[in-house]
Amino acid sequence: MKQLIFKFPFKTKYYEQDFYVSSNNFSAYKLIESWPNWPGRWLNIFGTSGSGKTHLSKILGKKIKKSKIINANEIGQDTVSNLEKIECLIIDDYKNNIEEKIFYSILDESKQLNKYIVINSNDSLKDFSFNLKDLKSRTNSFIFIGINLPTDELLKVIISKSFSEKQIDINPKTIDYIIKNIERSYEKILRFLRDIDELSLSSGKSININLIKKVLNK
Numbered sequence: 001m002k003q004l005i006f007k008f009p010f011k012t013k014y015y016e017q018d019f020y021v022s023s024n025n026f027s028a029y030k031l032i033e034s035w036p037n038w039p040g041r042w043l044n045i046f047g048t049s050g051s052g053k054t055h056l057s058k059i060l061g062k063k064i065k066k067s068k069i070i071n072a073n074e075i076g077q078d079t080v081s082n083l084e085k086i087e088c089l090i091i092d093d094y095k096n097n098i099e100e101k102i103f104y105s106i107l108d109e110s111k112q113l114n115k116y117i118v119i120n121s122n123d124s125l126k127d128f129s130f131n132l133k134d135l136k137s138r139t140n141s142f143i144f145i146g147i148n149l150p151t152d153e154l155l156k157v158i159i160s161k162s163f164s165e166k167q168i169d170i171n172p173k174t175i176d177y178i179i180k181n182i183e184r185s186y187e188k189i190l191r192f193l194r195d196i197d198e199l200s201l202s203s204g205k206s207i208n209i210n211l212i213k214k215v216l217n218k
Contacts, residue, residue, distance in 0.1 A: 019055055020158055024148035028052075031145055032060050040143050042107070042117045046124045047147035050185025053120040056147075057090045060118065064088040067116075072097050080105045088116035095121065096128050104135045149184045158186075162193045168207055177209070181216050192216070 021029050028045060031038070045053045061067040067088040070079065075091065075098045083089060089110065091098075098106075110117050119125065124146065125139040150158075156175055163170045182192055195215045200207050 019052065019059060020150075020154055022151055022154040022157075024151055024154065025052055025056070028056055028145045028147050031143070032056050032063075035060060035063055038143065040141065041110070041115065042119075042142045044119045044121065044125045044139075044142040044144050045147065046121045046144070048149055049122060050183065050187055051147040051149050052186050053147060054092055055186060057092065057118055057120055061088070061090055064116065072119075075099075075102060075106070077102060077105075080109050083109050083115055084113055086115065088118065090118040090120070092120045094119050094125075100130060100132045100135055104132055104138065107135075107138045150186060150189075152179055155179050155184070155189060158189055159193070163207070166197065170207070174209055174212065178212060178216070 019029065031043070045056060047053055057069060061069055064087050066086045067090060068082075068086045069090040069092060072091050072094040079089070080102065083106065089106070107117065109115075119142070124144055125142055126144065128139070130136045130139070156179065159175050159178060160170070178192070182188055192215060195218075196207055196211060199211055199215060203211070205211060
């Protein structure tokens, strides 16, 4: 008899104890950890999708009581007027998708109000082109910190720890197989670990290479 599994919408939760520090993200993590002892109040965290930018920002957001995290495509004029109510504005997934005058107003207002601005983007703000010369000048005032994708070493730690917590013995070669066949992304790894656990419970089978292949190939 199959065990019933109740499925709920997947939503990644970001906890500091779940952030794995390695050579690819050490500098960024130490900077977040050192808040508020920063050399400035504007920070740009950049790196490939899945590298952990949002996770780090969520950690920072929990350190700063009056912080707001908003996707760049949701930024509007009201964002400017609401700056006085918060201490830190975290803009996620910036792709040069904020109207330039509004972007400039956010930076100008935050400077006057002494607020923190954190922008997550795949590329450094230095690499974006702006029509407003004053905006380009302002973005050069950011602290820039880059993150690379997780290393094989880090992925092995994450996967091994997850299986170990469930008291599952997993062959190192099987972990190597997972790493070679999964997208190098924190979120993809977390989804895989959730899905393999769910499939194991629903099928009544222990986690093995066949279940792993089934999850990786779906």
